[in-house]
Structure formats: structure tokens, C-alpha cells
Amino acid sequence: MTSSNDPIFALSSANARSAIHIHRISGINLLPYFQGYLFKIKSNEVLNVSMIQEQISSKPYLQYLYIKDAEGNILDDVLFTFFKAPKSYTGEDIIEISSHGNPLISSLLQRLFRHLGLRDALPGEFTQRAYLNGKIDLVQAEGINQLIHAETMGGIQLARDSVAGELSKETEEVKNVLIEIMAYLEAHIDFAPDEVGDYQPESLMPLMKQALAKLQNLLNSYSSGLRAREGVxxxxxxxxxxxxxxxxxxxxxxxxxxxxxxxxxxxxxxxxxxxxxxxxxxxxxxxxxxxxxxxxxxxxxxxxxxxxxxxxxxxxxxxxxxxxxxxxxxxxxxxxxxxxxxxxxxxxxxxxxxxxxxxxxxxxxxxxxxxxxxxxxxxxxxxxxxxxxxxxxxxxxxxxxxxxxxxxxxxxxxxxGLLGHKNNPTLISERQRNKIEIAVKNLKEGIDLIYKKDYPEKISSVINQGRQSLQEVVGEIQLDQVLEKIFSTFCIGK
Structure with missing residues (x-):
């Protein structure tokens, strides 16, 4: 997984003859790269890009312009859109250039981008930057990928729910319950009974079973979701x-x-x-x-x-x-x-x-x-x-x-089942299912240890493993190899 902040570009639309091609560019302080290459249509005057940077705040900048190469040759008349960081898809500055949909024109534009010091984006690198910049979590990133590749209406709906954060909210709620359980256990590890009361681990059982039930529902959703995505x-x-x-x-x-x-x-x-x-x-x-x-x-x-x-x-x-x-x-x-x-x-x-x-x-x-x-x-x-x-x-x-x-x-x-409803978030990847399975195993072990009246240190350790597994679902714990595998499945330009 690359951690580079180099400005990147890619053709985000299909590389085929069509009405338009959309070129996406992301990076830090992008506008200066294009100074001297953008011209107003009517007057053919060079566009002062520093003025754009100063003028816009939250709304994107949009203008119909000529874009020229280093020799001053017009490459195309384009629709130039600028999204100022952090209010963009990646959290960085983003430029989208909509040109005529001729692969020859797009090839000339991409040659110019490389000349300006931009580099070709890797598959999924735009979404990867959105994740690394905190615009989305890992579950939402996987939802975006599935939204693009879904072949059924059910698959599209489940992907939309994932992008909307329904699964992320559910795992966050369970994680908070586990933190509450760990807080009780840690308090009885660090403090005497006269300060925090008698140690009664059985009082944790309702919270444990509540968390376990939610995770079991998520696990059960995987096979139903698979049918909805692929078709019964x-x-x-x-x-x-x-x-x-x-x-x-x-x-x-x-x-x-x-x-x-x-x-x-x-x-x-x-x-x-x-x-x-x-x-x-x-x-x-x-x-x-x-x-x-x-x-x-x-x-x-x-x-x-x-x-x-x-x-x-x-x-x-x-x-x-x-x-x-x-x-x-x-x-x-x-x-x-x-x-x-x-x-x-x-x-x-x-x-x-x-x-x-x-x-x-x-x-x-x-x-x-x-x-x-x-x-x-x-x-x-x-x-x-x-x-x-x-x-x-x-x-x-x-x-x-x-x-x-x-x-x-x-x-x-x-x-x-009741997939696609707000109160029924669904697992949409094998990776998510594996992490939830680990968390379920940890909670079951924790419940068993409570029944056995085991030491709070041991119970807390097991519950903490479940919490970490839930954090990995949304990507709070960054594992470079896992992220590399996930984003490599994306389209270039996404």
C-alpha cells in the first residue's frame, strides 16, 4: 500500500469512445500545477488559478475552459471542476476534467498530466486516500467497490447501506458495549472493593448477551446478503x-x-x-x-x-x-x-x-x-x-x-430476510465475516469464563481481543497487507 502524497490522476470513466471522458486528479495544493495551461474560452486569456484558490470556500469551482499543452496547442475544450480540500471525495484537493470522449484526446491530456508532475493512480488509490484521510471507513470503502461491481438490484441496495454506514454504526455500538464491560473489569483489577464495590461478573451477563446477539445477527446476515447480491x-x-x-x-x-x-x-x-x-x-x-x-x-x-x-x-x-x-x-x-x-x-x-x-x-x-x-x-x-x-x-x-x-x-x-432495512445491517465481504466470527468466539469464551468465575484479568483480555476484531472491521487498526489486498480489487480511477 502506498502512503505517498504525490498528486495522482486517472481516467474515471470507461476508456472508450463516448460523449465525455472524466479525468480525476487528487493531491495537495493542486491548482498551481495547472497555471499557464488553462484558458478562458471567449478571450483566450490564461486563467489565474490562484484567484480560484482564494475565491472558493465550500462549493466546487466549475468553468468551461481550453486546456493547452506546453507548446500552447489546444488539447480540448473541457469542463474544469475543482473541489477544495477537505471537502472532496479523497479529503485532498480534487480536480475533475471532463473532455470529449475520444481516447486520442484523453491520451494527450494524460501526457500533459505526466509532464506537469502528476503520476498515474494505482487501482483504488482515490478511495484508499479517502479512507486514510478519514473521509470513510473500511466498511464504506468495501461498499463503494461493491456498488460499482454489483450485478443485482439487491447487491446495489446492500452496497448503498454499507456506504451509508449502517454496518459501521452497528459494530460501533457493539464495540462501545465491550468497552463498558472492560471498564468494569479493569476497575476491579486496579481498585479495591471498598472503592468500586464487590466484584460481581455475573452482572455483566446482560451486556455480554446483548453484544453476542447483535454479532450473531450480523453473521446470519452474510448468507442472506450473498443471495441478495448474487441472486437466489x-x-x-x-x-x-x-x-x-x-x-x-x-x-x-x-x-x-x-x-x-x-x-x-x-x-x-x-x-x-x-x-x-x-x-x-x-x-x-x-x-x-x-x-x-x-x-x-x-x-x-x-x-x-x-x-x-x-x-x-x-x-x-x-x-x-x-x-x-x-x-x-x-x-x-x-x-x-x-x-x-x-x-x-x-x-x-x-x-x-x-x-x-x-x-x-x-x-x-x-x-x-x-x-x-x-x-x-x-x-x-x-x-x-x-x-x-x-x-x-x-x-x-x-x-x-x-x-x-x-x-x-x-x-x-x-x-x-429483512435485508436493506435500517435496523438490519449486513456483512458484505468474507473479510468482514471472518472478523465478526472472531469477535463472536471471544464473547462466547468471555461468557464461559464469567460462568466459571474466572479472574477479571483473563476475562478482560478475551473481551479486548473481540473489541480489536471489531475495530479491524471498520479499519481502525491499520494492517497494511489487508488494505493493499482490499484496494487492489478496485477500478483504476476510483
Missing amino acids: KIALVGKPNAGKSSLYNALLKFERAIVTHIPGTTRDILEDRLIIRNKDFVLIDTAGIRETEDTVEKIGVERSIKTLSKADVICLIISLENVYIKNIKKFLEETLVQFLLHSDFSPEQIILPVFSKMDLMPKEIFENILNFYSEVINDKKFLHLENILSKKCIFCSHNDTESLSSQLVKLHDQLT
């Missing part, structure tokens, strides 16, 4: 010709998967982004699961089974085509047993039975399924799946996916 993964699985690919196309609203009457048409995994009512999903179509001697199809079946472990929601597509009403209960039992009792599922997954091709069924079929479904899934053979097997089944067809779409939206809300 929906896998369509089932036997060949169950209607998986037809539903896949119907949900996407375009012909993505090949659909034929021939069983085993889908041989590989298909994956696409899907948005339903502003909720983000990753929809996965799989090869029909069955025993087969076809080498290619067998590979597809193996991939389908592996895909199950990655899915948040497993839609078990069941075709009732050619099924007789009198055999419905037996058919349900055999189908569910075949799929559910020969696969491994995670406790965090949800299995949703989806009966396809409802346009081919008589009304009596629906009634019989509804009558028998609850009875079948409550059988003792399925008890180990009671928390992940949906109590509700869905009927749909490639012409009508409304019920399935509505249920997927409800499951999205269930899996992502």
Missing part, C-alpha cells in the same frame, strides 16, 4: 420430459432451452439471470435425472446432481401427464421417495414440488393432489426434511407460470 439460485430438476425446459423458457420469456418430446433432450446445465418483481434470481435448467447408458446424457445427469448442492431452491418438476386419478397418492409417494430419499440436502435449502403441464390435467387431478400432498409429506419417512420440504406445492404450465413466480418471490423474501 433456483434449480429446475426432475425426470426427463417433466417440463423443466419449457418452464425455464417460460420464466425467462424467451426460447433459451431446446424443447422436444424426446426424453433427455437437455444434456447440460443452462444458467441465466432472472428478475421477478424486482427480485434477483439465477435460474438453472438441468438434465433429466434417470438411469441411462448414453455417455453424454450420463455426464449431464451427474452435473444435475452436483448442481443440487449449489441451489437455494430446488424446484422438483413433476409431470402428471398420463397419470390416473386413482393412482395419485401412490404416484406422489413413489416420486418423492425416489428423489428425496436418495439425495443429500443442506438445512438451508428449500425443496418446492412443482406439478407441470397443468393445462393437460382434468380438475379432479388438482383436487386429489391437494388432498394427498400434505398426508404424503407428513409421513415419518420424510420427517428429516420437514424444515426444507415446502408445505405448499405449485401447479403451472409453460402458458401459466404466475403461481410459480409468486411463490419464488415469497421464497426470495424468506431466504434474504
Whole structure:
């Protein structure tokens, strides 16, 4: 990580032909670098940059100007904006020069910047300076990076909350509780009972449990946040010709998967982004699961089974085509047993039975399924799946996916929780989760030591480790290698 205060520059917009290019420059006392290179458009008089420095206070300076090279050649007519320190993104002086979006013009401008003594910025160096100058903390910096790279609306919302400081506020509150606990312990280490009262560590238990509960909530938010950022993964699985690919196309609203009457048409995994009512999903179509001697199809079946472990929601597509009403209960039992009792599922997954091709069924079929479904899934053979097997089944067809779409939206809300709300800050990086895990471990150890009536010195030491871990979340304790890794993932110019 560089600690240099050299003036830096970078192209903050994409380096492609466009309407404008934005060149960002940051440093200390920047304006003198440009004396003699900026000219008024109408009069072609040189701009006195010292006058700008004296005139502006809190508001940015903005003017339409010519910028020329050392030989006096006009490089471009630009919009010149100056932000005076410390009221800028980095906390230093910042200049933004908006030029015409031709890479050749930008190349000439960058050559001039180097001639003036500015250097090319490293990836993330502007945000790094904002952090080092106290404009933002490390959590907000990570939020800015995710705001740029987010691929879902949920990811954008979580990143905005992080930039707004919701997670920072939560960790600060817990840190203050830990400091209060440590103050009590340190007082009983340094002073006699007649000065601070009898040592009663059990009185700290409410504060300890309050802090632990908040940190546990943060830990629980990570997997929900991951789903919101990446999209809830929906896998369509089932036997060949169950209607998986037809539903896949119907949900996407375009012909993505090949659909034929021939069983085993889908041989590989298909994956696409899907948005339903502003909720983000990753929809996965799989090869029909069955025993087969076809080498290619067998590979597809193996991939389908592996895909199950990655899915948040497993839609078990069941075709009732050619099924007789009198055999419905037996058919349900055999189908569910075949799929559910020969696969491994995670406790965090949800299995949703989806009966396809409802346009081919008589009304009596629906009634019989509804009558028998609850009875079948409550059988003792399925008890180990009671928390992940949906109590509700869905009927749909490639012409009508409304019920399935509505249920997927409800499951999205269930899996992502109350993310994005002010009182529900969310961890957005593996680094943050690791630090919170350490703090949780320290608090649990501290609670255990209190139950054992251990020495206050030992309890205080453990609690202090938890406090330090929380400080590292927001970057109060600077670890150069960690900072280098974080900011190296940013775009150049940010």
C-alpha cells in the first residue's frame, strides 16, 4: 500500500469512445500545477488559478475552459471542476476534467498530466486516500467497490447501506458495549472493593448477551446478503420430459432451452439471470435425472446432481401427464421417495414440488393432489426434511407460470430476510465475516469464563481481543497487507 502524497490522476470513466471522458486528479495544493495551461474560452486569456484558490470556500469551482499543452496547442475544450480540500471525495484537493470522449484526446491530456508532475493512480488509490484521510471507513470503502461491481438490484441496495454506514454504526455500538464491560473489569483489577464495590461478573451477563446477539445477527446476515447480491439460485430438476425446459423458457420469456418430446433432450446445465418483481434470481435448467447408458446424457445427469448442492431452491418438476386419478397418492409417494430419499440436502435449502403441464390435467387431478400432498409429506419417512420440504406445492404450465413466480418471490423474501432495512445491517465481504466470527468466539469464551468465575484479568483480555476484531472491521487498526489486498480489487480511477 502506498502512503505517498504525490498528486495522482486517472481516467474515471470507461476508456472508450463516448460523449465525455472524466479525468480525476487528487493531491495537495493542486491548482498551481495547472497555471499557464488553462484558458478562458471567449478571450483566450490564461486563467489565474490562484484567484480560484482564494475565491472558493465550500462549493466546487466549475468553468468551461481550453486546456493547452506546453507548446500552447489546444488539447480540448473541457469542463474544469475543482473541489477544495477537505471537502472532496479523497479529503485532498480534487480536480475533475471532463473532455470529449475520444481516447486520442484523453491520451494527450494524460501526457500533459505526466509532464506537469502528476503520476498515474494505482487501482483504488482515490478511495484508499479517502479512507486514510478519514473521509470513510473500511466498511464504506468495501461498499463503494461493491456498488460499482454489483450485478443485482439487491447487491446495489446492500452496497448503498454499507456506504451509508449502517454496518459501521452497528459494530460501533457493539464495540462501545465491550468497552463498558472492560471498564468494569479493569476497575476491579486496579481498585479495591471498598472503592468500586464487590466484584460481581455475573452482572455483566446482560451486556455480554446483548453484544453476542447483535454479532450473531450480523453473521446470519452474510448468507442472506450473498443471495441478495448474487441472486437466489433456483434449480429446475426432475425426470426427463417433466417440463423443466419449457418452464425455464417460460420464466425467462424467451426460447433459451431446446424443447422436444424426446426424453433427455437437455444434456447440460443452462444458467441465466432472472428478475421477478424486482427480485434477483439465477435460474438453472438441468438434465433429466434417470438411469441411462448414453455417455453424454450420463455426464449431464451427474452435473444435475452436483448442481443440487449449489441451489437455494430446488424446484422438483413433476409431470402428471398420463397419470390416473386413482393412482395419485401412490404416484406422489413413489416420486418423492425416489428423489428425496436418495439425495443429500443442506438445512438451508428449500425443496418446492412443482406439478407441470397443468393445462393437460382434468380438475379432479388438482383436487386429489391437494388432498394427498400434505398426508404424503407428513409421513415419518420424510420427517428429516420437514424444515426444507415446502408445505405448499405449485401447479403451472409453460402458458401459466404466475403461481410459480409468486411463490419464488415469497421464497426470495424468506431466504434474504429483512435485508436493506435500517435496523438490519449486513456483512458484505468474507473479510468482514471472518472478523465478526472472531469477535463472536471471544464473547462466547468471555461468557464461559464469567460462568466459571474466572479472574477479571483473563476475562478482560478475551473481551479486548473481540473489541480489536471489531475495530479491524471498520479499519481502525491499520494492517497494511489487508488494505493493499482490499484496494487492489478496485477500478483504476476510483
